[in-house]
Amino acid sequence: MSDKCEVTGLSQENVSKFQYLHSYLTGALEISEPSSDVLAGFVKPLQNTISSHSIHNSEIKRKESLFNHLKKSVASKFAGSKLSAFGSAESGLSLKGGDFDLCLQIPDANEKKVLKKIGGMLRGQGMEDVQIITGAKVPIVKFIDPRSGLHVDISINNTLALHNTRLLSSYASADSRVKELAICVKHWALHRNVSDSVNGTLSSYAWSILVISHLQEQGVVANLQSGDDRVVIELDDSDFDITINEENKPEVNSDANITNLLLSFFTNLATRDWENSVVSIRNGGSISRKEKGWKNENPSALDILNSEKEHPPRMGEHHLAIEDPFDQDHDLCRVVRPEGELRIRDELLRAAVLLGNGSTWKEICETVDSERLKNLEPVDIFHDLRDKSTESVQSMLEKTRGEMDALDRRIDALESERQSNLRMARAMRGIIEETSDLRKEHKSTIVGIKGRNTEIDDIKKKRDKINSDVILPIHMIEDELSKVYKRLTEELDIHRVPSLKKEKEQFSWFMELQAMHGKAREASELHQKFIELVTLQKEEIKKLKIYETQHDDATSKLLEQEPLLKDKNINSKEVGSYDRRVQNIQKALRQRRGEMHKLRREAGRLDAWLRKKSNPQQGNRNRGKRKGGKGNRKQESSGPMTLGDISGLLSGMSSEPSAKRTRKVSSKKAGMRKMGNLSAHRGSRGQLKKKD
Known part of the structure; x- marks a missing residue:
């Protein structure tokens, strides 16, 4: 007997893994309607979830600071570039601590080369975990800024x-329930592990689109992309309609609260007819697959999961079809893998069932694989201190401060070493620049001497070769030529006519003497040139010595101002070595300062807890005062506290009572006050008084 389900084909293991989806597909799942009391019990937990994920001013400032830093240190290196922030954080639909998404616009850029260059820059700045991902649909470089702790793409x-972000931001501004529902859904998706596009589930952006689609169908928000006036832009040889009409209003204004909207979101999406519909906020919520032209292609996720093949085929497209609002050919579910699709549907059904059965919001959002979220900042930053004694926390604080002191000394030592190396590099570079003209002349002279030496050697070799072949000096050759020529051209004595053989020998000797004379003359010219070059070489060597003396004198004068360089070999290579030391020290400093930032934060947390325990009401007094000094909100000392509360708690640490504050007034102003108000001013109506 097979252990697989006859309806779904799932094995017993997968039936257990996807129990809600299996029950739904086999017709055994019932989704109940929750009572009004159950729904009322969700109001406060949902409000807490929304408030806990509100972006604190400190995070906004960290992002602004990092953005400005990257704008100066990275974007400015590319001509005509522009750095912009986008994503959920900009649209207002992100959870607290989400990634910081940035877009660098560069005309006609080679994206992969630019990303590699940026990656090198970021590593040089001490950024952590720098990853260049070029295989994605949109290539990115990911990194962590150790100073702010932000994860950046x-x-x-x-x-x-950027236009998608503007659209989502417009929806968030249209109705506060857009942001509220998005935060609740993303909180649930994060903890249930169905919001991770890298690992085969939907992206945070896709969940935002699903939320907006649902709210369009519920009459909470209108379709902001409808209207007669269209805005079309061209990107990468394709046209995109980026029309956004913020004035559009929904035909039916729904007054449903966030609890009812969340219930309908889970119920409607869990039982959605994915076989025949496509999510499309561009069309007001949904359109049919026939109208869109997207088929639910085979094989399905179930087919692949049930496949017994070692290498099953690739899953068909458009199963959980979600259209991108601007790039209408892009299906946001293309990143979803077979198991991810089944898990998404199973989790939606689970949420709908638990809501109907009266489960709490905490139970619905019970964390799957808590190890994934260990780096997320806990809502209660004192969660690990509540069970510790005051003495234990005090000991932890003293230890942290001791580590801070030790690290501070290390940072000071590194900074001192950096300044020393920087000073040496600058001093060397200054000396090199000051003596650059002399060095150029010196170098030019050396190059000339080297070239001339080669020429002298060549001339000497040619001259000596000729002299070795032609033994007679040129004056003897010329004398002999004259004699032979005279004998050959004088009038003949008919009684003493030379024999033919003798005459041939004379002519042969004459021709040989002529050849020898040409070579001897060439040797003489070479010798003359040799003498000239040697003379010039001696003069250039004298010049070289003069340049060296001038360079040494100039260097000595400069070294008097910087005695540390006296024993150093001053050259460009040495300067480069000092520059590299400075860079390495700078990298170490960034790491140490990142560690110091964490230690200071921890010390502040521990100190805040001790102050909170010693005076439970102080934080409430600081944070509970409203305009006019009215309204104190009580809070137990054991209640959760976030980083935003610490600033309020510590605000009174350095303040003094107002009675002790004295304002200094200059003697000139004091004298003017004694004279009275001499400026033009309006008096009291009908009360003219005579001054004494």
Whole structure:
């Protein structure tokens, strides 16, 4: 007997893994309607979830600071570039601590080369975990800024994402329930592990689109992309309609609260007819697959999961079809893998069932694989201190401060070493620049001497070769030529006519003497040139010595101002070595300062807890005062506290009572006050008084 389900084909293991989806597909699942009391019990937990994920001013400032830093240190290195922030954080639909998405727009850029260059820059700045991902649809470089702790993604020319962000921001501004529902859904998706596109489930952006689609169908928000006036842009040889009409209003204004909207979101999406519909906020919520032209292609996720093949085929497209609002050919579910699709549907059904059965919001959002979220900042930053004694926390604080002191000394030592190396590099570079003209002349002279030496050697070799072949000196050759010529051209004595043989010998000797004379003359010219070059070489060597003396004198004068360089070999290579030391020390300093930032944060947390325990009401007094000094909100000392509360708690640490504050007034102003108010001013109506 097979252990697989006859309806779904799932094995017993997968039936257990996807129990809600299996029950739904076999018709055994019932989704109950929760009572009004159950729904009322969700109001406060949902409000807490929304408030806990509100972006604190400190995070906004950290992002602004990092953005400005990257704008100066990275974007400015590319001509005509523009750095922009986008994503959920900009649209207002992100959870607290989400990634910081940036887009660098560069005209006609080679994206992969630019990303590699940016990666090198970021590593040089001490950024952590720098990853260049070029295989994605949108290539990005990911990194962590150790100073702010922010996780950052930078993409190149991802222009359409900027318009997507503007659209989502418009929806968030249209109705506060958009942001509220998005935060609740994303909180649930994060903890249930169905919001991770890298690992085969939907992206955070896709969940935002699903939320907006649901709210369009519920009459909470209108379709902001409808209207007669269209805005079309061209990107990468394709046209995109980026129309956004913020004035559009929904035909039916729904007054449903966040609890009812969340219930309908889970119920409707869990039982959605994915076989025949496509999510499309561009069309007001949904359109049919026939109208869109997207088929639910085979094989399905179930087919692949049930396949017994060692290498099953690739899953068909458009199963959980979600259309991108601007790039209408892009299906946001393309990243979803077979198991991810089944898990998404199973989790939606689970949420709908638990809501109907009266489960709490905490139970619905019970964390799957808590190890994934260990780096997320806990809502209650004192969660690990509540069970510790005051003495234990005090000991932890003293230990942390001791580590801070030791690290501070290390940072000071590194900074001192950096300044020393920087000073040496600058001093060497200054000496090199000051003596650059002399060095150029010196170098030019050396090059000339080297070239001339080669020429002298060549001339000497040619001259000596000729002299070795032609033994007679040139004056003897000329004398002999004259004699032979005279004998050959004088009038003949008919009684003493030379024999033919003798005459041939004379002519042969004459010709040989002529050849020898040409070579001897060439040797003489070479010798003359040799003498001239040797003379010039001696003069250039004298010049070289003069340049060296002048250079040494100039260097000595400069070294008097910087005695540390006296024993150093001053050259460009040595300067480069000092520059590298400075860079390495700077990298170490960034790491140490990142550690110091964490230690200071921890010390502040521990100190805040001790102050909170010693005076439970102080934080409430600081944070509970409203305008006019009215309204104190009580809070137990054991209640959760976030980083935003610490600033309020510590605000009174350095303040003094107002009675002790004295304002200094200059003697000139004091004298003017004694004279009275001499400026033009309006008096009291009908009360003219005579001054004494």
